[in-house]
Amino acid sequence: MKNNSLLSKAECDALRGIAILGIMLHNYCHWLWFAIRENEYKFYMSRSQQLADYFAAGTDEMLPVQLLSYFGHYGVPIFLFLSGYGLTLKYERKSVTSSHSVWQFSRFHYLKLLRMMVPGFAAFIVVDYLTRGPRGYAAENVLALFGMMANLLPEPNEAIWPGPYWFFGLMMQLYIVYRLLLFRRHWGFTVGLVVLCWLAQVACGPESSELNWLRYNFIGGILPFGAGLLAARYLRPEHVEVSRFHWSLRLFLLSVAIIAGCFSFHSWLWVPFAICAAAVCLIKTLPSRAISLFGWFGTISAAMFVIHPVFRKIFIPISRHGEVYDGLLLYFIATLAFSWLTKQVMDKIAEPRMNNNDENKN
Numbered sequence: 001m002k003n004n005s006l007l008s009k010a011e012c013d014a015l016r017g018i019a020i021l022g023i024m025l026h027n028y029c030h031w032l033w034f035a036i037r038e039n040e041y042k043f044y045m046s047r048s049q050q051l052a053d054y055f056a057a058g059t060d061e062m063l064p065v066q067l068l069s070y071f072g073h074y075g076v077p078i079f080l081f082l083s084g085y086g087l088t089l090k091y092e093r094k095s096v097t098s099s100h101s102v103w104q105f106s107r108f109h110y111l112k113l114l115r116m117m118v119p120g121f122a123a124f125i126v127v128d129y130l131t132r133g134p135r136g137y138a139a140e141n142v143l144a145l146f147g148m149m150a151n152l153l154p155e156p157n158e159a160i161w162p163g164p165y166w167f168f169g170l171m172m173q174l175y176i177v178y179r180l181l182l183f184r185r186h187w188g189f190t191v192g193l194v195v196l197c198w199l200a201q202v203a204c205g206p207e208s209s210e211l212n213w214l215r216y217n218f219i220g221g222i223l224p225f226g227a228g229l230l231a232a233r234y235l236r237p238e239h240v241e242v243s244r245f246h247w248s249l250r251l252f253l254l255s256v257a258i259i260a261g262c263f264s265f266h267s268w269l270w271v272p273f274a275i276c277a278a279a280v281c282l283i284k285t286l287p288s289r290a291i292s293l294f295g296w297f298g299t300i301s302a303a304m305f306v307i308h309p310v311f312r313k314i315f316i317p318i319s320r321h322g323e324v325y326d327g328l329l330l331y332f333i334a335t336l337a338f339s340w341l342t343k344q345v346m347d348k349i350a351e352p353r354m355n356n357n358d359e360n361k362n
Helices: 009-029 045-056 063-091 102-130 139-146 166-182 187-202 209-216 218-234 244-261 271-285 288-299 301-320 324-348
Strands: none
Touching: 009 063, 009 271, 009 288, 009 301, 009 324, 045 063, 063 166, 063 218, 063 271, 102 139, 102 166, 102 301, 102 324, 166 187, 166 209, 166 218, 187 209, 187 218, 209 218, 218 271, 244 271, 288 301, 301 324
């Protein structure tokens, strides 16, 4: 990415690394019987109160598990922020042609997502049937998953096994929304769409199935995505040229806002924005070695995303039988090792092209 961008390529990779670590560990920890569950698609005040009661009573050795269970899913908004940020830098520079059609753009990104999903899904269904408690796979659900349309089903949470792959349908929707409504348009289109989607969620009950459905789809993800788009267009290093101390101060204030925001339905709807801002502040405070370490995780983040459900299914029985951190450590090690191998497989699959001239090959 250009040097005059808010975030360098190394910083973006590091943010991806932080995001995937949060998602991967969250998707393990929140399956444990004692874990405080997250508010991701619906808002349950009781869960936030449970977290507050946990701290009030004094924390224990399970503190990392509780924090990852409750907050780890916020790696998703960071990915959405980076997607909006990256799309804008890639397609809205003057040197990039805009001749590709909506169909070309959508097809290209669908094939990119499919190329990521297939190796992980194939590995998961094999492991699922070889381990205890396999689930059935309804043909219509599998087709919807591969068509990136499972999010649109009336009860998407019942049709997205093994879970994280719902994200591909959300990304496909955001790609289409971006190309149809936001691509090289005035900032007011982005802000207006964010406001409309926020109003749609406000109109739902905090624990309603309607809110659940909206947040599985682009209406629930447009806030961080739009924030990334606007950050790429309008924020430059000279606009936010501050010391590491001031980045740290901003990180602290945003962290307080995030925690406070979890105790009200209306403020909770805006927590993803605060998460993305805090993530940028965090990355600006980290030393170069930490950037490099998290950046390595970022380079294999796609493979980690698709492969981690496989090893969750294998190792979580260890944690459920009492050896919580033993199972978590084995899960972490196996996921890293096989993510690297999965990336080698993914790299062997031919990359899609935007058009016959390959002018926008990624």
